[in-house]
Amino acid sequence: MNDPTRRQPRRRSPAGHALLAVIIALGLGSLLNARALERTAGNLPYGTTRSVAVAVTGPLRAISSFLLLDRPRQALDTLLGRSTSDTQPPVAASPDPDPDESVSTSTTTTTEPVEDFRLRTPTAADPLNVWIIGDSLMELLGPSIVNESDGSGVVDAEVDFRFVSGLTRRDFFDWPAYAKEQLPLVQPDVVIAMFGGNDGQDANVDGVIVERWTPEWIEFYRSRVADAMDTFISEGSQLYWIALPIMANDLFSEHVQLMNDVYREEASKRSAVSVIESWDLFADESGNYSAYLTNEDGNLELMRYGDGVHFTWAGARRLAAAIFGQIHDDWSAG
Amino acid sequence: MLFPTVDFAIFFVVVLTANWFLMPHQKAWRIVMLAASFFFYGSWDYRFTALLAGSILINQAFAVTIHRSAGRRRHRLVSGAVAANLGILGFFKYYGFMVTSVANTLEAIGLQASLPLLQVVLPVGISFFTFQALSYVIDVYRGRVEPVPLLDFGVYLSFFPQLVAGPIVRAGEFLPQLKEPRDPRRLDTSRAFYLIVVGLAKKVVIADFLATQIVDLVFTTPGQFSSLEVLIGIYGYAVQIYCDFSAYSDIAIGAALLLGFSFPDNFNAPYTARSIGDFWRRWHMTLSRWLRDYLYIPLGGSRGSRVATYRNLMLTMLLGGLWHGAAWSFVLWGGLHGGWLAYERWRDERRQARGLPEPPDTIGRRILNRLVVFHLVCLGWVLFRAGSLTVAWDVLTRLITGWGPAPAVTPAIVVAIVVGIGSQYVSRGVVVSVQSAFSRLAPALQGVILAFALAAIDGLGQEGVAAFIYFQF
Numbered sequence: 001m002n003d004p005t006r007r008q009p010r011r012r013s014p015a016g017h018a019l020l021a022v023i024i025a026l027g028l029g030s031l032l033n034a035r036a037l038e039r040t041a042g043n044l045p046y047g048t049t050r051s052v053a054v055a056v057t058g059p060l061r062a063i064s065s066f067l068l069l070d071r072p073r074q075a076l077d078t079l080l081g082r083s084t085s086d087t088q089p090p091v092a093a094s095p096d097p098d099p100d101e102s103v104s105t106s107t108t109t110t111t112e113p114v115e116d117f118r119l120r121t122p123t124a125a126d127p128l129n130v131w132i133i134g135d136s137l138m139e140l141l142g143p144s145i146v147n148e149s150d151g152s153g154v155v156d157a158e159v160d161f162r163f164v165s166g167l168t169r170r171d172f173f174d175w176p177a178y179a180k181e182q183l184p185l186v187q188p189d190v191v192i193a194m195f196g197g198n199d200g201q202d203a204n205v206d207g208v209i210v211e212r213w214t215p216e217w218i219e220f221y222r223s224r225v226a227d228a229m230d231t232f233i234s235e236g237s238q239l240y241w242i243a244l245p246i247m248a249n250d251l252f253s254e255h256v257q258l259m260n261d262v263y264r265e266e267a268s269k270r271s272a273v274s275v276i277e278s279w280d281l282f283a284d285e286s287g288n289y290s291a292y293l294t295n296e297d298g299n300l301e302l303m304r305y306g307d308g309v310h311f312t313w314a315g316a317r318r319l320a321a322a323i324f325g326q327i328h329d330d331w332s333a334g
Numbered sequence: 335m336l337f338p339t340v341d342f343a344i345f346f347v348v349v350l351t352a353n354w355f356l357m358p359h360q361k362a363w364r365i366v367m368l369a370a371s372f373f374f375y376g377s378w379d380y381r382f383t384a385l386l387a388g389s390i391l392i393n394q395a396f397a398v399t400i401h402r403s404a405g406r407r408r409h410r411l412v413s414g415a416v417a418a419n420l421g422i423l424g425f426f427k428y429y430g431f432m433v434t435s436v437a438n439t440l441e442a443i444g445l446q447a448s449l450p451l452l453q454v455v456l457p458v459g460i461s462f463f464t465f466q467a468l469s470y471v472i473d474v475y476r477g478r479v480e481p482v483p484l485l486d487f488g489v490y491l492s493f494f495p496q497l498v499a500g501p502i503v504r505a506g507e508f509l510p511q512l513k514e515p516r517d518p519r520r521l522d523t524s525r526a527f528y529l530i531v532v533g534l535a536k537k538v539v540i541a542d543f544l545a546t547q548i549v550d551l552v553f554t555t556p557g558q559f560s561s562l563e564v565l566i567g568i569y570g571y572a573v574q575i576y577c578d579f580s581a582y583s584d585i586a587i588g589a590a591l592l593l594g595f596s597f598p599d600n601f602n603a604p605y606t607a608r609s610i611g612d613f614w615r616r617w618h619m620t621l622s623r624w625l626r627d628y629l630y631i632p633l634g635g636s637r638g639s640r641v642a643t644y645r646n647l648m649l650t651m652l653l654g655g656l657w658h659g660a661a662w663s664f665v666l667w668g669g670l671h672g673g674w675l676a677y678e679r680w681r682d683e684r685r686q687a688r689g690l691p692e693p694p695d696t697i698g699r700r701i702l703n704r705l706v707v708f709h710l711v712c713l714g715w716v717l718f719r720a721g722s723l724t725v726a727w728d729v730l731t732r733l734i735t736g737w738g739p740a741p742a743v744t745p746a747i748v749v750a751i752v753v754g755i756g757s758q759y760v761s762r763g764v765v766v767s768v769q770s771a772f773s774r775l776a777p778a779l780q781g782v783i784l785a786f787a788l789a790a791i792d793g794l795g796q797e798g799v800a801a802f803i804y805f806q807f
Contacts, residue, residue, distance in 0.1 A: 004756040009775040010525060010766075015354040015518035017777040018592055021527070022350060024781025024789060026343055032789035072786070076793040098528065143554035150557040159555070163798065248453065292434065300437045304428045306455035313721070 032073055034064035043172045046202040046209050057159065121152040121332045122189075129333055130157040131188035131237070133175070135165050135197045140311050141242075144320035145192060152328075158186065166198040167224040176231040183235040190331075191232045192323060194242035196259045197309060200252070213255055218262065225266050233272040238330070241267055241275050245282040246289045248308020253289065276326055278319050293318070336801065337378040337585045338538050338791075345374065351493075353593050357515045364485045364512075368532065371492035375426075375459070378498075390488045392418060393467040397474040397481045412475040416468065423464045429454045431660030458805050459498035461657060463491055463622055470505035474630055479505050479540045486512050495586040495593070497803040499579070501600035502620040508595070516594025526775035527593035527780065528765070531787045533584030536577035537802070538795035541749050544570040544577075546796060548747050553719050556732040562740035564733045566747060571719050572712050573754030576604065579618070598623075603758035605711070608703040610674040612691040613711060621657075625650050643679065648672035658718070665725055667717040674710060 031036060038061045041053035064070045122128035130149070132142045142159030149155035158181070165173035175195070203210045203220050210217045232239045243260040247253045261281070267273040282303060284290035291304045295314060303315035311319065336340050349370045356363040376383045396415035400408055433449050440447045470487065474480040482490075490508045509540065552559050552567025583600035590597045600620050607613035612620045630650040637642045648669065655668020685692070693699060720726035772780065 010522060010770050011521040013773070013777065015357075015521055015594075017780075018521050018523045018526070019350060019354065020777045021523065021781040021784060022347060022592070024778055025784035026347060028782060028785035029788040032785060033792050038791060040340070073789055073793050076790065078792070140554070146555045146558060181600075218488035290451065292430075292451040298441065300434045300441075300451075302434065306452070306453060308453065 028069075030060055031064040031067065031069045034061040035073065036069055037061075042171070045318055046204060054275055120189075124153050126155050127156040128327075129186070129188045130155055130190045130191060130192060130327075131182070131186045132157060132159045132161070132192045133179070133232075134161050134192075134194035134242075136161070136163045136311060137194050137197045138246075139163070140316035141194065144313070144316040145323055148317070148320045148324040149327075155327075164198055167193075167195050167228055168199045168201055168203050168221065171204075176227050179228075179231045180234075183237070184233075187235065188237045190240065190241045190327060191237045192242065193228070193232060194244075195228070196244045196256065196263075199259065200255055213258065218258060221259065221264050222266065225262050226269075229266055229270055229273050233270065237272070239270075239273045240326065241273055242277050242319070242323065243277050243279065245278040245319070246280075248289050248291070248304065252309075274326070274330075276323055278322070281318055281322060282315065296321070337582065338534050338795075341377075345370075350592055354518050357518055357594075360515055361485075363515075364489050368488050368492060369483065371489070371494040373644055374494040375497060378458045385457050385460070386463065386492055389419075389422070389463060389467055390484070390491050393471050393491070394481070394484050394487045396471050397487070400471065400475050401481045408475065412472065412757065415471040415475075419464050419468050419471075420439045423460060423776055426454055426456050426460055428660040462500050462502055463497060463697060465502050465621075465628075467491055468628065469502075469624065470509075474507055479509065482509050482512070489691070491730045493590075493595075495589040496597060499582045499586075499802055500618075500620055501583050501586065501597055502624050503597050507598060510593055518594070521594065522591050523780075524769045526588040527784055528769050528772065529584040529588030529591070531784065531791070533567075533581040533588065534788070535791050535794075536579035536584070538791050540583065540754050541574045541577035542749050542796045542800050543798060544574040544747065545756075547744070548742060549574050549719070551742065553725065553729060555754075556725075556729045556736075559732065559736060559742060560738040560740050561733055561736040563730060564736060566740070566751070568712050568716055568729070568733070569751050570747065571715050572605070572708070575718075575803055576601070577714065577754050582802045582804060603709055605755050605758050606704060607707050607711075608700060609678050609707060610671060610710065611678055613707055614671070614675070615713075621654070625654050629653060638685065639678075644676040647675045647679065651675065661721060662723055663717045666723065667714050670710070670714050670717070712795050724776070 034057065038054070038057040041050065041057040044053055045051035061070070067315055073175050086103055089240060130145075132138060132145055134142070138159065138161035146157045146159060162173050165175065167175060170177075199221065200212050202212050203217060205220055229239060229241065241263050243263050244256040247256055264275050267275045280287075282289065282293065284293065289308070291302055291308070292300050293303045293315075295301045295318065301314040302312050304310065305312055335345060349367075352370070353363070353364050356366055372386070375386055393415065396411060396418070400411045400415070403411055425797050429452065433451060437447060437449050470479065470490070481487075486509060489512065490505060490506055493503075493508070496503055547570075548563070548567050549570045553571070554565055556564060579740040580601040587597045587599070598620055600618060602616040602619065604613055604617040607616055630646055633646040633649060634642055635646060638646075649672075651668040651672030652665055653668070655666070655671075658664045658667075716729050717723075717726050720729055770781070775783070
């Protein structure tokens with residue numbers, strides 16, 4: 001008797017009406033959100049899908065702009081304090097470096113060692129300020145480093161990672177530009193960085209698509225790594241760069257070794273940069289990938305997720321212990 | 335292919351169009367819908383489609399054979415079907431846990447064993463479609479459902495709206511709807527659109543926001559946060575998991591409605607519950623019903639002694655906990671709920687035995703009961719979210735010991751939590767009135783309103799969409 005559905009029955013509709021409403025909703029919704037759609041399309045890996053998506057969303061945005069249908073979304077973004085620029089990356093994207101110039105950057109314009117760099121002994125009153133940055137590999141590794149350092153009482157660590165980010169696609173997220181904004185605010189003694197999980201994709205160098213893993217791509221990537229390292233140590237921080245671990249996929253492991261070589265070579269040119277190796281930490285006794293490894297208590301544990309790339313909590317703790325061990329040795333922090 | 339993505343929107347428009355154009359041609363409709371569902375499932379990992387196809391073939395074979403058999407053979411066959419389904423589910427869900435447990439136990443007693451250390455990838459949705467398959471086979475065994483043609487069963491088990499994270503739609507609820515073509519003249523579109531829009535808003539605006547702003551931080555590094563921040567993180571997770579999981583159910587039910595199918599509800603304002611029993615009648619209702627009908631009642635239900643009833647309640651909830659994954663924290667989560675359900679039953683029985691009346695239903699008692707139940711549920715969520723007893727302990731310890739300011743608690747977080755809980759107190763009459771008013775609008779105007787709603791949800795949401803929590807189960 002009190003059932004509200006009896007009082008106010010919903011009117012049923014024919015399927016054609018439903019289809020019409022759905023098509024109008026998605027069509028008009030696309031126009032209202034055209035800028036966001038164009039940005040999403042632009043963030044896709046280079047290839048046919050991205051080309052098609054960009055080709056569709058570009059004119060869509062133009063129509064939206066012409067009809068002023070992008071204004072409500074702009075107003076909402078303004079209200080929420082978000083950028084309303086066309087590309088709207090999380091931070092202002094710095095221009096892609098010229099590939100030739102980039103090569104020279106990594107070989108001749110190496111950052112000079114910081115002359116007055118000294119490792120101090122942190123205290124509870126003046127803790128070691130650590131900024132932990134990276135891609136999705138830091139999702140559990142970052143918190144594990146924080147938890148590992150928690151007991152020391154002399155480390156103040158902050159995790160700042162971004163899913164799907166990396167060094168290849170500054171149009172998606174520009175780590176050097178972001179770091180330039182954040183470093184004066186965070187003022188870290190130590191930066192711990194881990195990248196590479198999403199970097200194995202084609203790059204756009206001055207409008208030319210450079211195929212991943214080619215010698216040209218390696219040089220492009222070297223310039224990106226050099227630029228990132230220079231930026232991360234630009235405020236006098238010590239940088240610990242975490243090299244990538246062995247991966248389940250053999251081919252990906254080969255490519256990871258190429259990236260690790262770049263990290264080591266670029267780090268060797270900078271006294272404020274140390275590379276912490278992780279390859280062997282996730283290999284079995286034969287040097288092969290193993291998802292299951294024995295932990296410090298002698299128990300077998302699953303260290304890597306099913307994708308063969310990301311760390312489980314156990315894997316993250318294993319690497320975090322190695323990283324904190326290195327920091328402890330260098331800084332007597334704990 | 336996540337619901338709140340452009341990919342899914344394009345996919346759904348194509349499927350929706352094909353669905354109604356092919357409705358008069360039922361054979362073609364079945365083939366296209368099966369192909370669409372496999373495409374949807376394969377978008378996660380094409381290898382998983384072989385598992386889904388295998389499950390369809392094996393369970394259909396069992397169902398047909400059981401239907402043709404009699405006596406003990408019938409019983410053996412259904413046992414075999416249950417064992418096969420749970421065996422496959424167990425392999426994918428518990429292999430890692432089992433192999434490490436066995437290896438570490440052998441190591442502890444000084445034995446070395448060379449065990450096959452396979453890296454098993456958990457196929458998304460396996461827990462859900464396995465339970466649906468079991469409902470079909472068991473209902474055929476019980477004589478409640480007749481075996482249907484293989485194509486029909488394939489459409490049922492793979493039907494994409496609910497395939498990955500429920501609701502768990504039983505064979506007896508879905509297959510009768512397949513018998514006749516759906517009527518294209520009388521769709522409950524306003525309810526469908528309401529569920530889809532509200533589901534998207536819950537997921538994109540509230541759940542993902544709370545996850546990134548407070549919940550993930552508190553549960554990964556509890557030592558960094560004060561007691562108040564940890565408390566808000568726990569409340570935040572209670573709202574996040576509700577808004578995330580119920581959003582998937584809402585969108586699935588809404589999408590199915592547009593395709594002409596009616597699914598059972600999966601949530602009914604669970605944080606308004608006044609007892610844990612009430613909570614389980616409102617939370618993941620299709621799993622609760624499944625566990626009741628295919629586990630609790632076969633165990634004996636409440637037909638035996640009082641102790642046997644408590645045991646059955648506890649076993650059901652412990653296994654319900656284990657269904658979520660191989661971790662002691664899930665077992666303890668199930669135990670907490672099972673234990674409290676048993677306590678509520680004992681309390682009510684004792685009161686009845688003494689001839690005492692039910693306590694008066696005052697506002698104060700209602701509020702108190704809701705607060706107690708909500709906080710018990712939140713305690714369970716700590717175990718559920720932590721993933722390990724160690725982390726759960728760290729969170730709970732920090733909750734008590736971490737006195738200090740709470741700079742991480744922002745007004746936006748508080749608003750999201752209040753909206754997430756407060757929305758459950760919105761009267762059903764208001765919801766129905768809104769749906770009713772919407773249903774009277776012209777389709778074009780409905781489309782325009784929906785467009786602005788979608789744009790607002792996208793604008794208010796975070797950059798990118800996180801996977802639904804229940805995909806991992």
